[in-house]
Amino acid sequence: MAKGFDIDHLAKLARLQLSAEEKTLYSNQLNQVLTYFETLARADLPPVADVAQVVEESALREDIPSQPLGSEAVTKIAPAARDGQISVPRVVDDES
Amino acid sequence: MDKSQFLVWLMTNPDMSDALHLLSATEIAQRLQAGTLTSRALVDALLARYHALNKKVGAFTYLAEPDVIAQAEASDLRRKQGKALGPLDGIPVAIKDNIAVKGQPLTCSSKMLAKLISPYDAHVIEALRAAGAIIYGRLNMDEFAMGSSTENSALQKTYNPWDLARIPGGSSGGSAAALAAGLVPLALGSDTGGSIRQPASHCGVVGLKPTYGLISRYGLVAFASSLDQIGPMARSIDDCELLLNALATPDARDMTCFDKEQRTSLPPVAVNQLRIGIPRGILDKGVGQEVAAATRAAIDFYRSQGATIVEVDLPSSDLAVPTYYVVATAEASSNLARYDGVRYGHRSAQATTPVEMMTLSRSEGFGPEVKRRILLGTFVLSAGYADAYYVRALRARSKILSEHLAALEKVDVILTPTVPTPAFKAGEKISDPLQLYLEDIFTIPANLAGLPALSVPCGKSQHLPVGFHLVGAPLSEKKLFAASRVFEAAHSYRHQQAPL
Numbered sequence: 361m362a363k364g365f366d367i368d369h370l371a372k373l374a375r376l377q378l379s380a381e382e383k384t385l386y387s388n389q390l391n392q393v394l395t396y397f398e399t400l401a402r403a404d405l406p407p408v409a410d411v412a413q414v415v416e417e418s419a420l421r422e423d424i425p426s427q428p429l430g431s432e433a434v435t436k437i438a439p440a441a442r443d444g445q446i447s448v449p450r451v452v453d454d455e456s
Numbered sequence: 457m458d459k460s461q462f463l464v465w466l467m468t469n470p471d472m473s474d475a476l477h478l479l480s481a482t483e484i485a486q487r488l489q490a491g492t493l494t495s496r497a498l499v500d501a502l503l504a505r506y507h508a509l510n511k512k513v514g515a516f517t518y519l520a521e522p523d524v525i526a527q528a529e530a531s532d533l534r535r536k537q538g539k540a541l542g543p544l545d546g547i548p549v550a551i552k553d554n555i556a557v558k559g560q561p562l563t564c565s566s567k568m569l570a571k572l573i574s575p576y577d578a579h580v581i582e583a584l585r586a587a588g589a590i591i592y593g594r595l596n597m598d599e600f601a602m603g604s605s606t607e608n609s610a611l612q613k614t615y616n617p618w619d620l621a622r623i624p625g626g627s628s629g630g631s632a633a634a635l636a637a638g639l640v641p642l643a644l645g646s647d648t649g650g651s652i653r654q655p656a657s658h659c660g661v662v663g664l665k666p667t668y669g670l671i672s673r674y675g676l677v678a679f680a681s682s683l684d685q686i687g688p689m690a691r692s693i694d695d696c697e698l699l700l701n702a703l704a705t706p707d708a709r710d711m712t713c714f715d716k717e718q719r720t721s722l723p724p725v726a727v728n729q730l731r732i733g734i735p736r737g738i739l740d741k742g743v744g745q746e747v748a749a750a751t752r753a754a755i756d757f758y759r760s761q762g763a764t765i766v767e768v769d770l771p772s773s774d775l776a777v778p779t780y781y782v783v784a785t786a787e788a789s790s791n792l793a794r795y796d797g798v799r800y801g802h803r804s805a806q807a808t809t810p811v812e813m814m815t816l817s818r819s820e821g822f823g824p825e826v827k828r829r830i831l832l833g834t835f836v837l838s839a840g841y842a843d844a845y846y847v848r849a850l851r852a853r854s855k856i857l858s859e860h861l862a863a864l865e866k867v868d869v870i871l872t873p874t875v876p877t878p879a880f881k882a883g884e885k886i887s888d889p890l891q892l893y894l895e896d897i898f899t900i901p902a903n904l905a906g907l908p909a910l911s912v913p914c915g916k917s918q919h920l921p922v923g924f925h926l927v928g929a930p931l932s933e934k935k936l937f938a939a940s941r942v943f944e945a946a947h948s949y950r951h952q953q954a955p956l
Contacts, residue, residue: 397781405848
């Protein structure tokens with residue numbers, strides 16, 4: 361099983377900013393956990409996973425319209441909102 | 457006090473005004489129905505106890521007294537008018553802080569959601585309200601249910617009522633501690649790898665992880681969706697079953713929740729017909745001496761009652777913990793991607809661009825264990841590694857499931873300890889995640905296989921409670937309850953009080 365990883369790349373994928381101390385700590389701890397995972401690499405396993413046995417999904421539910429949370433309820437819990445809409449930092453730069 | 461002493465004490469204390477917290481939900485229901493107790497009087501007694509003990513135990517993170525009193529008075533009024541809604545009407549149920557209650561905090565014990573007020577009720581809360589139960593306060597937990605000691609809560613510490621220097625277990629540590637401290641008769645927990653059963657064992661209470669699909673997850677904050685289940689926790693088997701019956705109803709909003717036709721449960725089995733499987737060599741694997749002794753005593757008890765004890769083979773048991781930590785972290789890294797600072801939860805005040813907003817909000821909002829698991833889950837799903845880790849883990853999960861189903865063809869239940877060792881001291885394992893992951897070695901397979909599993913108090917290791925663990929075939933909850941009720945009736949553990 362492949363070992364070792366690039367903590368900077370992972371942090372970027374996970375959208376986490378880590379301090380130098382965090383990087384060292386998590387790298388060491390994750391390496392330890394991955395070493396423990398090696399039992400999986402050595403195991404004799406069935407060729408395919410049939411997880412559908414565990415998680416049996418019901419047939420599609422009836423298509424009955426229901427009342428969603430209104431914009432008032434949604435914007436009330438948003439970190440920032442204006443005029444009934446959620447506001448975020450500028451996404452697109454000005455053209456000028 | 458043993459059971460007979462307790463009964464004598466009960467009979468010589470007809471007033472009971474100062475001991476309402478000791479009653480089981482079943483006993484409370486009988487008194488409410490007989491008119492010898494009101495919900496208001498019960499709630500007043502529990503609130504007094506909350507004020508006296510919650511600081512010491514740290515179980516509750518939130519309790520709205522006026523709301524609780526109003527619910528109790530509404531219940532008493534219904535009863536007076538002959539409109540009581542059922543056995544749970546007027547009985548308080550405390551809620552783990554990852555289950556949505558409209559108008560109340562939904563923090564998951566995380567800084568990320570510290571200010572979130574839920575705009576809606578979870579399905580289980582709707583079901584409890586329909587049954588007349590009192591939605592009673594919110595319980596501490598490991599952040600986003602990730603942990604086995606409740607030490608990962610960003611809000612507060614929770615202490616084991618049996619020994620305040622020790623952890624209550626986790627992640628439903630607040631739920632187990634509240635029950636053991638007599639702060640509430642019933643509680644909801646959630647279980648992804650043992651988060652109901654491990655704290656139940658550590659605090660000497662009963663906890664069930666139901667069959668995957670039995671209880672709707674609508675309104676449960678997602679950690680690992682293919683493993684998560686809400687479940688009942690209580691101080692007795694009867695109470696645990698009473699609560700389960702109210703929660704286990706169909707709900708189209710969770711597509712993995714069984715519909716009406718899929719809910720045929722397996723019938724209970726008389727103890728002299730019961731076949732109990734013991735995994736070969738189970739007590740040799742790092743199980744504490746006193747835990748092993750209590751488990752052997754439970755096995756001997758069942759044998760003396762006429763149950764058949766057989767050894768079963770579960771050769772892939774060693775794969776359960778690594779398989780779990782690949783599957784659970786993979787799903788968590790995906791589920792927790794929603795915390796981006798946009799729609800709800802923490803948003804960093806420092807961010808000037810959208811990417812900064814996501815990155816800084818997540819870095820400031822999540823605690824260390826959540827970050828660790830997101831990184832691990834991101835790694836096992838990342839290009840070049842997904843086949844070696846995630847896909848292999850899914851194949852191992854299949855194997856673990858087929859081995860369990862094969863064993864459960866031959867036996868009704870599989871019995872093991874719930875946790876290898878009793879509750880450890882606070883801080884003892886916080887810097888060693890791998891050691892902490894091994895707490896769940898006996899509870900994880902039931903989540904991977906979607907099977908129902910119950911932890912039942914069965915003894916002590918010195919002064920600390922110990923539980924045994926029963927796993928059954930899908931929808932065999934009645935079998936688990938019936939089997940454990942025989943044990944409970946013959947032992948005094950249910951009436952033991954934590955020394956607070």
